[in-house]
Amino acid sequence: MKAAYFTATGGPEVIRFGSVPLPALAPGSVLVRVTAAAVDHVDTFVRAGSYTTNLVFPQVPGRDVVGTVAQLGPDVPEGPAGFHIGDPVWANSMGFDGRPGTAAQFTAVPADRLYHLPTGLNADGGDAVAVAAVLHSAATAHLALHRHAQLQAGETVYIGGAAGGVGTAALVQAVRAGARAITSSSAADVERCLSLGASAALDYRSEGFAEELHEAVGSVSDGWGLDVHLETSGRHRLGLAVELLALRGRIIAMSGMSGQDSVPLGRLYTKDGSIRGFAISNATVADLAAAAEAVNELLRDGSLHARNVTVLPLSGAADAHTALEAGTVHGKIVLVPEAD
Ligand SMILES: NC(=O)c1ccc[n+]([C@@H]2O[C@H](COP(=O)([O-])OP(=O)(O)OC[C@H]3O[C@@H](n4cnc5c(N)ncnc54)[C@H](OP(=O)(O)O)[C@@H]3O)[C@@H](O)[C@H]2O)c1
Structure with missing residues:
Protein backbone atom coordinates (compact mmCIF):
# COMPACT_ATOMS: atom_id res chain seq x y z
CA MET A 1 0.00 0.00 0.00
CA LYS A 2 1.01 3.65 -0.29
CA ALA A 3 1.74 5.37 3.01
CA ALA A 4 3.63 8.11 4.76
CA TYR A 5 6.22 6.43 7.01
CA PHE A 6 9.46 6.96 8.92
CA THR A 7 12.26 4.56 9.77
CA ALA A 8 13.90 6.63 12.55
CA THR A 9 12.70 9.45 14.77
CA GLY A 10 13.75 13.01 13.87
CA GLY A 11 12.53 16.16 12.15
CA PRO A 12 9.64 16.26 9.67
CA GLU A 13 12.11 15.31 6.91
CA VAL A 14 12.29 11.71 8.24
CA ILE A 15 8.78 11.20 6.86
CA ARG A 16 8.83 9.57 3.42
CA PHE A 17 5.98 8.63 1.12
CA GLY A 18 5.99 5.35 -0.79
CA SER A 19 5.08 1.66 -0.73
CA VAL A 20 5.09 -0.29 2.51
CA PRO A 21 3.62 -3.72 3.37
CA LEU A 22 -0.02 -3.87 4.41
CA PRO A 23 -0.22 -3.95 8.22
CA ALA A 24 -0.44 -7.47 9.68
CA LEU A 25 -3.97 -8.43 10.66
CA ALA A 26 -3.49 -9.78 14.20
CA PRO A 27 -6.31 -11.68 15.95
CA GLY A 28 -8.96 -9.25 17.09
CA SER A 29 -7.95 -6.59 14.54
CA VAL A 30 -9.82 -5.05 11.64
CA LEU A 31 -8.28 -3.85 8.39
CA VAL A 32 -9.65 -0.38 7.65
CA ARG A 33 -9.52 1.31 4.25
CA VAL A 34 -8.56 4.87 5.16
CA THR A 35 -10.60 7.74 3.73
CA ALA A 36 -9.33 10.53 6.03
CA ALA A 37 -6.55 10.78 8.62
CA ALA A 38 -6.04 13.86 10.79
CA VAL A 39 -2.66 15.30 11.75
CA ASP A 40 -2.41 16.08 15.47
CA HIS A 41 0.30 17.81 17.52
CA VAL A 42 1.01 14.49 19.23
CA ASP A 43 1.96 12.93 15.88
CA THR A 44 4.88 15.36 15.73
CA PHE A 45 5.96 14.40 19.29
CA VAL A 46 5.88 10.69 18.34
CA ARG A 47 7.81 11.29 15.09
CA ALA A 48 10.38 13.49 16.87
CA GLY A 49 10.86 10.97 19.68
CA SER A 50 9.95 13.57 22.33
CA TYR A 51 7.04 11.33 23.34
CA THR A 52 8.63 7.96 24.02
CA THR A 53 6.62 5.01 22.78
CA ASN A 54 7.12 1.66 21.09
CA LEU A 55 7.43 2.25 17.32
CA VAL A 56 7.52 -0.47 14.67
CA PHE A 57 9.56 0.67 11.64
CA PRO A 58 8.62 1.49 8.98
CA GLN A 59 6.22 3.38 11.25
CA VAL A 60 3.23 5.09 9.69
CA PRO A 61 2.35 8.29 11.64
CA GLY A 62 -1.17 9.32 12.64
CA ARG A 63 -3.65 8.68 15.46
CA ASP A 64 -7.02 9.36 13.92
CA VAL A 65 -8.76 7.67 11.05
CA VAL A 66 -12.11 7.57 9.33
CA GLY A 67 -12.65 4.75 6.84
CA THR A 68 -14.50 1.58 6.02
CA VAL A 69 -14.00 -2.00 7.15
CA ALA A 70 -11.99 -3.83 4.47
CA GLN A 71 -11.25 -7.17 6.16
CA LEU A 72 -11.86 -8.84 9.52
CA GLY A 73 -8.99 -10.56 11.32
CA PRO A 74 -9.51 -13.78 13.29
CA ASP A 75 -11.65 -13.52 16.44
CA VAL A 76 -13.32 -10.22 15.56
CA PRO A 77 -16.90 -10.28 16.83
CA GLU A 78 -19.51 -10.19 14.07
CA GLY A 79 -23.27 -10.04 14.62
CA PRO A 80 -25.36 -6.88 15.11
CA ALA A 81 -22.90 -5.17 17.47
CA GLY A 82 -19.81 -6.32 15.60
CA PHE A 83 -18.14 -5.23 12.37
CA HIS A 84 -19.00 -6.04 8.75
CA ILE A 85 -17.17 -5.40 5.51
CA GLY A 86 -17.96 -1.87 4.31
CA ASP A 87 -19.04 -0.49 7.72
CA PRO A 88 -18.12 3.21 8.15
CA VAL A 89 -15.82 3.38 11.18
CA TRP A 90 -13.34 5.57 13.07
CA ALA A 91 -10.49 5.23 15.52
CA ASN A 92 -8.30 7.68 17.42
CA SER A 93 -5.58 5.72 19.21
CA MET A 94 -3.32 4.52 16.42
CA GLY A 95 0.30 5.24 15.47
CA PHE A 96 1.97 4.58 18.83
CA ASP A 97 2.54 1.81 21.38
CA GLY A 98 3.25 -0.73 18.62
CA ARG A 99 0.17 0.10 16.55
CA PRO A 100 0.38 1.16 12.89
CA GLY A 101 -0.58 4.74 12.07
CA THR A 102 -3.29 6.13 9.85
CA ALA A 103 -1.51 8.18 7.14
CA ALA A 104 -1.81 5.24 4.77
CA GLN A 105 -4.26 3.58 2.41
CA PHE A 106 -4.99 0.96 5.10
CA THR A 107 -4.49 0.53 8.81
CA ALA A 108 -5.14 -2.42 11.14
CA VAL A 109 -7.13 -1.39 14.20
CA PRO A 110 -7.77 -3.57 17.28
CA ALA A 111 -11.57 -4.08 17.29
CA ASP A 112 -11.89 -2.67 20.82
CA ARG A 113 -10.33 0.60 19.60
CA LEU A 114 -12.62 0.87 16.55
CA TYR A 115 -16.02 2.59 16.60
CA HIS A 116 -18.92 2.82 14.17
CA LEU A 117 -19.69 6.20 12.64
CA PRO A 118 -23.15 7.39 13.67
CA THR A 119 -25.89 6.52 11.19
CA GLY A 120 -26.25 9.21 8.55
CA LEU A 121 -22.55 10.06 8.38
CA ASN A 122 -20.51 8.69 5.48
CA ALA A 123 -16.95 7.47 5.60
CA ASP A 124 -16.25 9.20 2.28
CA GLY A 125 -15.84 12.75 1.03
CA GLY A 126 -16.70 15.77 3.16
CA ASP A 127 -18.12 13.81 6.09
CA ALA A 128 -14.91 11.80 6.45
CA VAL A 129 -12.74 14.92 6.48
CA ALA A 130 -15.05 16.81 8.85
CA VAL A 131 -15.20 13.89 11.30
CA ALA A 132 -11.47 13.14 11.18
CA ALA A 133 -10.78 16.80 11.96
CA VAL A 134 -12.58 16.69 15.33
CA LEU A 135 -11.99 13.19 16.74
CA HIS A 136 -8.79 13.71 18.71
CA SER A 137 -9.82 17.10 20.08
CA ASN A 282 -2.46 6.80 28.54
CA ALA A 283 -6.24 6.39 28.30
CA THR A 284 -7.47 2.84 28.80
CA VAL A 285 -9.54 1.07 26.17
CA ALA A 286 -12.56 1.57 28.46
CA ASP A 287 -11.90 5.32 28.82
CA LEU A 288 -11.49 5.66 25.06
CA ALA A 289 -14.73 3.77 24.47
CA ALA A 290 -16.58 6.07 26.90
CA ALA A 291 -15.11 9.08 25.10
CA ALA A 292 -16.08 7.58 21.73
CA GLU A 293 -19.69 7.26 22.87
CA ALA A 294 -19.72 10.94 23.85
CA VAL A 295 -18.02 11.95 20.59
CA ASN A 296 -20.55 9.97 18.54
CA GLU A 297 -23.40 11.72 20.36
CA LEU A 298 -21.87 15.10 19.49
CA LEU A 299 -21.32 14.01 15.88
CA ARG A 300 -24.95 12.87 15.68
CA ASP A 301 -26.08 16.31 16.88
CA GLY A 302 -23.72 18.12 14.50
CA SER A 303 -22.18 19.94 17.49
CA LEU A 304 -18.54 19.52 16.49
CA HIS A 305 -17.02 21.71 13.79
CA ALA A 306 -13.31 22.13 13.14
CA ARG A 307 -12.36 25.49 11.69
CA ASN A 308 -9.98 26.06 8.78
CA VAL A 309 -9.63 22.47 7.68
CA THR A 310 -6.86 21.98 5.10
CA VAL A 311 -6.99 18.78 3.07
CA LEU A 312 -3.67 17.38 1.82
CA PRO A 313 -2.79 14.11 0.09
CA LEU A 314 -0.99 11.46 2.16
CA SER A 315 2.22 12.50 0.41
CA GLY A 316 1.86 15.88 2.17
CA ALA A 317 2.36 14.37 5.65
CA ALA A 318 5.88 15.80 6.09
CA ASP A 319 4.67 19.27 5.06
CA ALA A 320 1.79 18.98 7.51
CA HIS A 321 4.22 18.19 10.37
CA THR A 322 6.45 21.12 9.35
CA ALA A 323 3.52 23.55 9.36
CA LEU A 324 2.19 22.27 12.69
CA GLU A 325 5.60 22.64 14.33
CA ALA A 326 6.04 26.12 12.88
CA GLY A 327 2.77 27.17 14.54
CA THR A 328 1.32 28.36 11.24
CA VAL A 329 -1.72 26.08 11.28
CA HIS A 330 -4.73 27.91 12.68
CA GLY A 331 -7.02 24.95 12.24
CA LYS A 332 -6.65 21.31 11.28
CA ILE A 333 -4.85 19.39 8.55
CA VAL A 334 -6.50 16.22 7.29
CA LEU A 335 -4.73 13.80 4.95
CA VAL A 336 -6.63 11.82 2.31
CA PRO A 337 -5.28 9.00 0.16
CA GLU A 338 -4.43 9.92 -3.43
CA ALA A 339 -6.81 8.53 -6.07
CA ASP A 340 -5.43 5.23 -7.45
N1 LIG B 1 -2.80 15.85 26.87
C1 LIG B 1 -3.46 15.36 25.84
O1 LIG B 1 -3.98 14.26 25.87
C2 LIG B 1 -3.59 16.22 24.59
C3 LIG B 1 -4.46 15.82 23.54
C4 LIG B 1 -4.62 16.68 22.45
C5 LIG B 1 -3.88 17.86 22.38
N2 LIG B 1 -3.03 18.15 23.40
C6 LIG B 1 -2.25 19.41 23.37
O2 LIG B 1 -3.18 20.47 23.52
C7 LIG B 1 -2.71 21.61 22.83
C8 LIG B 1 -3.82 22.13 21.92
O3 LIG B 1 -4.10 21.23 20.90
P1 LIG B 1 -5.09 21.67 19.75
O4 LIG B 1 -5.17 20.54 18.80
O5 LIG B 1 -6.31 22.23 20.33
O6 LIG B 1 -4.22 22.87 19.09
P2 LIG B 1 -4.70 24.11 18.26
O7 LIG B 1 -5.92 23.76 17.50
O8 LIG B 1 -3.49 24.57 17.55
O9 LIG B 1 -5.15 25.18 19.35
C9 LIG B 1 -4.26 25.93 20.15
C10 LIG B 1 -4.95 27.24 20.47
O10 LIG B 1 -4.17 27.95 21.44
C11 LIG B 1 -4.30 29.32 21.14
N3 LIG B 1 -3.23 30.10 21.76
C12 LIG B 1 -1.98 30.30 21.33
N4 LIG B 1 -1.33 31.06 22.23
C13 LIG B 1 -2.18 31.33 23.23
C14 LIG B 1 -2.10 32.03 24.45
N5 LIG B 1 -0.98 32.65 24.82
N6 LIG B 1 -3.19 32.05 25.26
C15 LIG B 1 -4.33 31.43 24.91
N7 LIG B 1 -4.47 30.74 23.76
C16 LIG B 1 -3.41 30.69 22.93
C17 LIG B 1 -4.26 29.37 19.64
O11 LIG B 1 -4.86 30.58 19.25
P3 LIG B 1 -4.72 31.19 17.78
O12 LIG B 1 -5.89 30.61 17.06
O13 LIG B 1 -4.81 32.63 18.01
O14 LIG B 1 -3.39 30.73 17.24
C18 LIG B 1 -5.09 28.15 19.25
O15 LIG B 1 -6.45 28.47 19.04
C19 LIG B 1 -1.45 21.18 22.07
O16 LIG B 1 -0.34 21.58 22.85
C20 LIG B 1 -1.54 19.66 22.06
O17 LIG B 1 -0.27 19.06 22.04
C21 LIG B 1 -2.88 17.38 24.49
Whole structure:
Protein backbone atom coordinates (compact mmCIF):
# COMPACT_ATOMS: atom_id res chain seq x y z
CA MET A 1 0.00 0.00 0.00
CA LYS A 2 1.01 3.65 -0.29
CA ALA A 3 1.74 5.37 3.01
CA ALA A 4 3.63 8.11 4.76
CA TYR A 5 6.22 6.43 7.01
CA PHE A 6 9.46 6.96 8.92
CA THR A 7 12.26 4.56 9.77
CA ALA A 8 13.90 6.63 12.55
CA THR A 9 12.70 9.45 14.77
CA GLY A 10 13.75 13.01 13.87
CA GLY A 11 12.53 16.16 12.15
CA PRO A 12 9.64 16.26 9.67
CA GLU A 13 12.11 15.31 6.91
CA VAL A 14 12.29 11.71 8.24
CA ILE A 15 8.78 11.20 6.86
CA ARG A 16 8.83 9.57 3.42
CA PHE A 17 5.98 8.63 1.12
CA GLY A 18 5.99 5.35 -0.79
CA SER A 19 5.08 1.66 -0.73
CA VAL A 20 5.09 -0.29 2.51
CA PRO A 21 3.62 -3.72 3.37
CA LEU A 22 -0.02 -3.87 4.41
CA PRO A 23 -0.22 -3.95 8.22
CA ALA A 24 -0.44 -7.47 9.68
CA LEU A 25 -3.97 -8.43 10.66
CA ALA A 26 -3.49 -9.78 14.20
CA PRO A 27 -6.31 -11.68 15.95
CA GLY A 28 -8.96 -9.25 17.09
CA SER A 29 -7.95 -6.59 14.54
CA VAL A 30 -9.82 -5.05 11.64
CA LEU A 31 -8.28 -3.85 8.39
CA VAL A 32 -9.65 -0.38 7.65
CA ARG A 33 -9.52 1.31 4.25
CA VAL A 34 -8.56 4.87 5.16
CA THR A 35 -10.60 7.74 3.73
CA ALA A 36 -9.33 10.53 6.03
CA ALA A 37 -6.55 10.78 8.62
CA ALA A 38 -6.04 13.86 10.79
CA VAL A 39 -2.66 15.30 11.75
CA ASP A 40 -2.41 16.08 15.47
CA HIS A 41 0.30 17.81 17.52
CA VAL A 42 1.01 14.49 19.23
CA ASP A 43 1.96 12.93 15.88
CA THR A 44 4.88 15.36 15.73
CA PHE A 45 5.96 14.40 19.29
CA VAL A 46 5.88 10.69 18.34
CA ARG A 47 7.81 11.29 15.09
CA ALA A 48 10.38 13.49 16.87
CA GLY A 49 10.86 10.97 19.68
CA SER A 50 9.95 13.57 22.33
CA TYR A 51 7.04 11.33 23.34
CA THR A 52 8.63 7.96 24.02
CA THR A 53 6.62 5.01 22.78
CA ASN A 54 7.12 1.66 21.09
CA LEU A 55 7.43 2.25 17.32
CA VAL A 56 7.52 -0.47 14.67
CA PHE A 57 9.56 0.67 11.64
CA PRO A 58 8.62 1.49 8.98
CA GLN A 59 6.22 3.38 11.25
CA VAL A 60 3.23 5.09 9.69
CA PRO A 61 2.35 8.29 11.64
CA GLY A 62 -1.17 9.32 12.64
CA ARG A 63 -3.65 8.68 15.46
CA ASP A 64 -7.02 9.36 13.92
CA VAL A 65 -8.76 7.67 11.05
CA VAL A 66 -12.11 7.57 9.33
CA GLY A 67 -12.65 4.75 6.84
CA THR A 68 -14.50 1.58 6.02
CA VAL A 69 -14.00 -2.00 7.15
CA ALA A 70 -11.99 -3.83 4.47
CA GLN A 71 -11.25 -7.17 6.16
CA LEU A 72 -11.86 -8.84 9.52
CA GLY A 73 -8.99 -10.56 11.32
CA PRO A 74 -9.51 -13.78 13.29
CA ASP A 75 -11.65 -13.52 16.44
CA VAL A 76 -13.32 -10.22 15.56
CA PRO A 77 -16.90 -10.28 16.83
CA GLU A 78 -19.51 -10.19 14.07
CA GLY A 79 -23.27 -10.04 14.62
CA PRO A 80 -25.36 -6.88 15.11
CA ALA A 81 -22.90 -5.17 17.47
CA GLY A 82 -19.81 -6.32 15.60
CA PHE A 83 -18.14 -5.23 12.37
CA HIS A 84 -19.00 -6.04 8.75
CA ILE A 85 -17.17 -5.40 5.51
CA GLY A 86 -17.96 -1.87 4.31
CA ASP A 87 -19.04 -0.49 7.72
CA PRO A 88 -18.12 3.21 8.15
CA VAL A 89 -15.82 3.38 11.18
CA TRP A 90 -13.34 5.57 13.07
CA ALA A 91 -10.49 5.23 15.52
CA ASN A 92 -8.30 7.68 17.42
CA SER A 93 -5.58 5.72 19.21
CA MET A 94 -3.32 4.52 16.42
CA GLY A 95 0.30 5.24 15.47
CA PHE A 96 1.97 4.58 18.83
CA ASP A 97 2.54 1.81 21.38
CA GLY A 98 3.25 -0.73 18.62
CA ARG A 99 0.17 0.10 16.55
CA PRO A 100 0.38 1.16 12.89
CA GLY A 101 -0.58 4.74 12.07
CA THR A 102 -3.29 6.13 9.85
CA ALA A 103 -1.51 8.18 7.14
CA ALA A 104 -1.81 5.24 4.77
CA GLN A 105 -4.26 3.58 2.41
CA PHE A 106 -4.99 0.96 5.10
CA THR A 107 -4.49 0.53 8.81
CA ALA A 108 -5.14 -2.42 11.14
CA VAL A 109 -7.13 -1.39 14.20
CA PRO A 110 -7.77 -3.57 17.28
CA ALA A 111 -11.57 -4.08 17.29
CA ASP A 112 -11.89 -2.67 20.82
CA ARG A 113 -10.33 0.60 19.60
CA LEU A 114 -12.62 0.87 16.55
CA TYR A 115 -16.02 2.59 16.60
CA HIS A 116 -18.92 2.82 14.17
CA LEU A 117 -19.69 6.20 12.64
CA PRO A 118 -23.15 7.39 13.67
CA THR A 119 -25.89 6.52 11.19
CA GLY A 120 -26.25 9.21 8.55
CA LEU A 121 -22.55 10.06 8.38
CA ASN A 122 -20.51 8.69 5.48
CA ALA A 123 -16.95 7.47 5.60
CA ASP A 124 -16.25 9.20 2.28
CA GLY A 125 -15.84 12.75 1.03
CA GLY A 126 -16.70 15.77 3.16
CA ASP A 127 -18.12 13.81 6.09
CA ALA A 128 -14.91 11.80 6.45
CA VAL A 129 -12.74 14.92 6.48
CA ALA A 130 -15.05 16.81 8.85
CA VAL A 131 -15.20 13.89 11.30
CA ALA A 132 -11.47 13.14 11.18
CA ALA A 133 -10.78 16.80 11.96
CA VAL A 134 -12.58 16.69 15.33
CA LEU A 135 -11.99 13.19 16.74
CA HIS A 136 -8.79 13.71 18.71
CA SER A 137 -9.82 17.10 20.08
CA ALA A 138 -13.31 16.01 21.09
CA ALA A 139 -12.17 12.81 22.82
CA THR A 140 -9.39 14.71 24.60
CA ALA A 141 -11.79 17.40 25.80
CA HIS A 142 -14.27 14.77 27.00
CA LEU A 143 -11.64 12.91 29.04
CA ALA A 144 -10.14 16.13 30.41
CA LEU A 145 -13.47 17.57 31.58
CA HIS A 146 -15.39 14.48 32.59
CA ARG A 147 -12.90 11.71 33.42
CA HIS A 148 -10.18 13.84 35.02
CA ALA A 149 -11.78 17.13 36.13
CA GLN A 150 -15.13 15.53 37.08
CA LEU A 151 -16.87 18.71 35.91
CA GLN A 152 -20.36 19.16 37.39
CA ALA A 153 -23.36 21.19 36.22
CA GLY A 154 -23.31 24.71 37.69
CA GLU A 155 -19.51 24.76 38.09
CA THR A 156 -17.27 27.40 36.50
CA VAL A 157 -14.53 26.33 34.11
CA TYR A 158 -11.78 28.37 32.48
CA ILE A 159 -10.82 27.15 28.99
CA GLY A 160 -7.60 28.63 27.64
CA GLY A 161 -7.06 28.50 23.87
CA ALA A 162 -10.79 28.03 23.39
CA ALA A 163 -10.73 28.65 19.63
CA GLY A 164 -8.32 25.75 19.07
CA GLY A 165 -9.30 22.16 18.41
CA VAL A 166 -9.33 20.90 22.00
CA GLY A 167 -10.48 24.26 23.36
CA THR A 168 -13.53 24.48 21.11
CA ALA A 169 -14.51 20.89 21.84
CA ALA A 170 -14.09 21.56 25.57
CA LEU A 171 -16.25 24.69 25.37
CA VAL A 172 -19.03 22.84 23.55
CA GLN A 173 -18.95 19.97 26.06
CA ALA A 174 -18.69 22.17 29.15
CA VAL A 175 -21.72 24.21 28.12
CA ARG A 176 -23.60 21.02 27.30
CA ALA A 177 -22.79 19.70 30.78
CA GLY A 178 -24.42 22.78 32.32
CA ALA A 179 -21.17 24.43 33.41
CA ARG A 180 -20.34 28.14 33.03
CA ALA A 181 -17.34 28.71 30.79
CA ILE A 182 -14.82 31.54 30.66
CA THR A 183 -12.58 31.43 27.62
CA SER A 184 -9.40 32.94 26.23
CA SER A 185 -8.70 33.20 22.52
CA SER A 186 -7.46 35.65 19.90
CA ALA A 187 -9.58 38.81 19.74
CA ALA A 188 -10.90 37.64 16.37
CA ASP A 189 -12.35 34.50 18.01
CA VAL A 190 -14.04 36.15 20.99
CA GLU A 191 -17.42 36.33 19.22
CA ARG A 192 -17.12 32.68 18.19
CA CYS A 193 -16.54 31.64 21.81
CA LEU A 194 -19.54 33.68 22.95
CA SER A 195 -21.69 32.14 20.22
CA LEU A 196 -20.67 28.67 21.42
CA GLY A 197 -21.97 29.54 24.89
CA ALA A 198 -19.07 31.11 26.80
CA SER A 199 -20.29 33.27 29.69
CA ALA A 200 -17.25 35.51 29.27
CA ALA A 201 -14.68 35.49 26.46
CA LEU A 202 -11.30 37.21 26.83
CA ASP A 203 -8.56 38.14 24.37
CA TYR A 204 -5.38 36.37 25.51
CA ARG A 205 -3.23 39.14 24.04
CA SER A 206 -4.88 41.87 26.12
CA GLU A 207 -2.40 43.71 28.36
CA GLY A 208 -4.88 43.62 31.20
CA PHE A 209 -5.62 39.90 30.78
CA ALA A 210 -4.98 38.91 34.41
CA GLU A 211 -7.29 41.64 35.78
CA GLU A 212 -9.93 40.86 33.16
CA LEU A 213 -9.83 37.18 34.12
CA HIS A 214 -10.13 38.09 37.83
CA GLU A 215 -13.20 40.17 37.02
CA ALA A 216 -14.76 37.51 34.80
CA VAL A 217 -14.25 34.75 37.38
CA GLY A 218 -15.73 36.98 40.07
CA SER A 219 -18.88 37.79 38.11
CA VAL A 220 -19.45 34.43 36.37
CA SER A 221 -18.90 32.33 39.53
CA ASP A 222 -20.52 34.85 41.92
CA GLY A 223 -17.20 35.24 43.71
CA TRP A 224 -16.67 31.49 44.24
CA GLY A 225 -13.71 30.95 41.88
CA LEU A 226 -12.78 28.44 39.22
CA ASP A 227 -13.83 24.87 39.82
CA VAL A 228 -11.86 23.70 36.79
CA HIS A 229 -8.93 25.29 34.96
CA LEU A 230 -8.13 23.82 31.55
CA GLU A 231 -5.33 25.46 29.57
CA THR A 232 -5.12 24.04 26.05
CA SER A 233 -2.79 26.64 24.53
CA GLY A 234 0.40 25.32 26.13
CA ARG A 235 1.06 28.79 27.62
CA HIS A 236 0.60 28.37 31.35
CA ARG A 237 0.23 30.91 34.12
CA LEU A 238 -0.09 28.55 37.04
CA GLY A 239 0.28 31.29 39.66
CA LEU A 240 -2.79 33.02 38.26
CA ALA A 241 -4.63 29.70 37.91
CA VAL A 242 -4.04 28.80 41.57
CA GLU A 243 -5.00 32.31 42.70
CA LEU A 244 -8.35 32.03 40.89
CA LEU A 245 -9.06 28.47 41.97
CA ALA A 246 -12.14 27.78 44.08
CA LEU A 247 -12.14 25.48 47.11
CA ARG A 248 -11.45 21.95 45.76
CA GLY A 249 -10.72 23.38 42.30
CA ARG A 250 -8.97 21.19 39.76
CA ILE A 251 -6.26 22.34 37.35
CA ILE A 252 -5.89 19.95 34.41
CA ALA A 253 -2.38 19.96 32.91
CA MET A 254 -2.60 18.67 29.36
CA SER A 255 -0.61 20.98 27.09
CA GLY A 256 2.83 22.61 27.02
CA MET A 257 5.35 19.79 26.56
CA SER A 258 8.28 22.03 27.62
CA GLY A 259 6.41 23.94 30.35
CA GLN A 260 8.46 24.85 33.44
CA ASP A 261 6.00 27.09 35.30
CA SER A 262 6.28 27.12 39.11
CA VAL A 263 3.33 26.52 41.42
CA PRO A 264 2.45 28.45 44.61
CA LEU A 265 2.10 25.24 46.58
CA GLY A 266 0.81 26.74 49.82
CA ARG A 267 -2.02 28.53 48.03
CA LEU A 268 -2.86 25.32 46.18
CA TYR A 269 -3.07 22.94 49.11
CA THR A 270 -4.84 25.34 51.45
CA LYS A 271 -7.70 25.36 48.91
CA ASP A 272 -7.69 21.55 48.67
CA GLY A 273 -6.75 22.30 45.09
CA SER A 274 -5.18 19.82 42.74
CA ILE A 275 -3.21 19.71 39.53
CA ARG A 276 -3.84 16.62 37.51
CA GLY A 277 -1.76 15.70 34.49
CA PHE A 278 -3.48 13.95 31.64
CA ALA A 279 -2.42 12.57 28.27
CA ILE A 280 -4.92 10.75 26.09
CA SER A 281 -2.07 8.42 25.10
CA ASN A 282 -2.46 6.80 28.54
CA ALA A 283 -6.24 6.39 28.30
CA THR A 284 -7.47 2.84 28.80
CA VAL A 285 -9.54 1.07 26.17
CA ALA A 286 -12.56 1.57 28.46
CA ASP A 287 -11.90 5.32 28.82
CA LEU A 288 -11.49 5.66 25.06
CA ALA A 289 -14.73 3.77 24.47
CA ALA A 290 -16.58 6.07 26.90
CA ALA A 291 -15.11 9.08 25.10
CA ALA A 292 -16.08 7.58 21.73
CA GLU A 293 -19.69 7.26 22.87
CA ALA A 294 -19.72 10.94 23.85
CA VAL A 295 -18.02 11.95 20.59
CA ASN A 296 -20.55 9.97 18.54
CA GLU A 297 -23.40 11.72 20.36
CA LEU A 298 -21.87 15.10 19.49
CA LEU A 299 -21.32 14.01 15.88
CA ARG A 300 -24.95 12.87 15.68
CA ASP A 301 -26.08 16.31 16.88
CA GLY A 302 -23.72 18.12 14.50
CA SER A 303 -22.18 19.94 17.49
CA LEU A 304 -18.54 19.52 16.49
CA HIS A 305 -17.02 21.71 13.79
CA ALA A 306 -13.31 22.13 13.14
CA ARG A 307 -12.36 25.49 11.69
CA ASN A 308 -9.98 26.06 8.78
CA VAL A 309 -9.63 22.47 7.68
CA THR A 310 -6.86 21.98 5.10
CA VAL A 311 -6.99 18.78 3.07
CA LEU A 312 -3.67 17.38 1.82
CA PRO A 313 -2.79 14.11 0.09
CA LEU A 314 -0.99 11.46 2.16
CA SER A 315 2.22 12.50 0.41
CA GLY A 316 1.86 15.88 2.17
CA ALA A 317 2.36 14.37 5.65
CA ALA A 318 5.88 15.80 6.09
CA ASP A 319 4.67 19.27 5.06
CA ALA A 320 1.79 18.98 7.51
CA HIS A 321 4.22 18.19 10.37
CA THR A 322 6.45 21.12 9.35
CA ALA A 323 3.52 23.55 9.36
CA LEU A 324 2.19 22.27 12.69
CA GLU A 325 5.60 22.64 14.33
CA ALA A 326 6.04 26.12 12.88
CA GLY A 327 2.77 27.17 14.54
CA THR A 328 1.32 28.36 11.24
CA VAL A 329 -1.72 26.08 11.28
CA HIS A 330 -4.73 27.91 12.68
CA GLY A 331 -7.02 24.95 12.24
CA LYS A 332 -6.65 21.31 11.28
CA ILE A 333 -4.85 19.39 8.55
CA VAL A 334 -6.50 16.22 7.29
CA LEU A 335 -4.73 13.80 4.95
CA VAL A 336 -6.63 11.82 2.31
CA PRO A 337 -5.28 9.00 0.16
CA GLU A 338 -4.43 9.92 -3.43
CA ALA A 339 -6.81 8.53 -6.07
CA ASP A 340 -5.43 5.23 -7.45
N1 LIG B 1 -2.80 15.85 26.87
C1 LIG B 1 -3.46 15.36 25.84
O1 LIG B 1 -3.98 14.26 25.87
C2 LIG B 1 -3.59 16.22 24.59
C3 LIG B 1 -4.46 15.82 23.54
C4 LIG B 1 -4.62 16.68 22.45
C5 LIG B 1 -3.88 17.86 22.38
N2 LIG B 1 -3.03 18.15 23.40
C6 LIG B 1 -2.25 19.41 23.37
O2 LIG B 1 -3.18 20.47 23.52
C7 LIG B 1 -2.71 21.61 22.83
C8 LIG B 1 -3.82 22.13 21.92
O3 LIG B 1 -4.10 21.23 20.90
P1 LIG B 1 -5.09 21.67 19.75
O4 LIG B 1 -5.17 20.54 18.80
O5 LIG B 1 -6.31 22.23 20.33
O6 LIG B 1 -4.22 22.87 19.09
P2 LIG B 1 -4.70 24.11 18.26
O7 LIG B 1 -5.92 23.76 17.50
O8 LIG B 1 -3.49 24.57 17.55
O9 LIG B 1 -5.15 25.18 19.35
C9 LIG B 1 -4.26 25.93 20.15
C10 LIG B 1 -4.95 27.24 20.47
O10 LIG B 1 -4.17 27.95 21.44
C11 LIG B 1 -4.30 29.32 21.14
N3 LIG B 1 -3.23 30.10 21.76
C12 LIG B 1 -1.98 30.30 21.33
N4 LIG B 1 -1.33 31.06 22.23
C13 LIG B 1 -2.18 31.33 23.23
C14 LIG B 1 -2.10 32.03 24.45
N5 LIG B 1 -0.98 32.65 24.82
N6 LIG B 1 -3.19 32.05 25.26
C15 LIG B 1 -4.33 31.43 24.91
N7 LIG B 1 -4.47 30.74 23.76
C16 LIG B 1 -3.41 30.69 22.93
C17 LIG B 1 -4.26 29.37 19.64
O11 LIG B 1 -4.86 30.58 19.25
P3 LIG B 1 -4.72 31.19 17.78
O12 LIG B 1 -5.89 30.61 17.06
O13 LIG B 1 -4.81 32.63 18.01
O14 LIG B 1 -3.39 30.73 17.24
C18 LIG B 1 -5.09 28.15 19.25
O15 LIG B 1 -6.45 28.47 19.04
C19 LIG B 1 -1.45 21.18 22.07
O16 LIG B 1 -0.34 21.58 22.85
C20 LIG B 1 -1.54 19.66 22.06
O17 LIG B 1 -0.27 19.06 22.04
C21 LIG B 1 -2.88 17.38 24.49
